[in-house]
Amino acid sequence: MHNYFSSDFKLGILGGGQLGKMMLYDTRKYDIQTYVLDASPEAPCKIACDVFEQGDLMDFDTVVNFGRKVDVLTFEIELVNVDALEQLESEGKKVYPSSATLRKIQDKGVQKQFYAEKGIPTADFTVYTEKYELTEALVRKEWDYPFVWKSCTGGYDGKGVSVIREEEDLIPLPEGACLAEKMIPFKNE
Incomplete structure (x- = not known):
């Protein structure tokens, strides 16, 4: 069981846009390490997160490898590789909202x-x-x-x-x- 407010806890966010930046305002209130993946080197979240990675949110391997580094994975944009999220869930990674939810809202x-x-x-x-x-x-x-x-x-x-x-x-x-x-x-x- 993770202690969600320990300094060892890593939250991954797929997408580094304005919604992610708003999410980071709240994560700063807690002792949470934040990891962000976004395609743009100028993503708004870049300066506000602990670890920023540039990469394609639709690329299966990029999303899986990023997700394996964090304790819980979320997203701030719908355009994410859902197959990669399903793979991570099958490995026991907590994805919230779930890949099944994202698959519904992508269409x-x-x-x-x-x-x-x-x-x-x-x-x-x-x-x-x-x-x-x-x-x-x-x-x-x-x-x-x-x-x-x-x-x-x-x-x-x-x-x-x-x-x-x-x-x-x-x-x-x-x-x-x-x-x-x-x-x-x-x-x-």
Whole structure:
């Protein structure tokens, strides 16, 4: 059993962006060694962590080797090699949130279907395996403008999300799996 507040405890963070930097504000309150892996040599976490490593978060070996150096591994971005996290878990490494959770949230279609199955409130949506299926649904008047388009994979911080107000807004969108989501009024996230 680890003593989570001893100076021997090592917390690994995959991703060294702004969310990781905010996490490090809290880890400083405790006697925790922090290790950060990020692709950018100028990652915001670099100056705030104990050990910084530059590397590709999607590279299996890089993530596994980094994870083996720490006691608990977490991530601050979804774009991480999930197979590597599964490997680390199979070796007894604590990954939080789990690789299974990350696998669900990496695909927005899977995530939204999980919400629907579990009764978690979410905007009405339909998942499409290709963009042309969405355009056909629009021809059939299955969606009203405006609505929100989301790429099922690869999106973050607003990337892979567009408000579709008219047919022309669909033109620049990439091909591939996506979902359409009803616009809902909200004041803040």
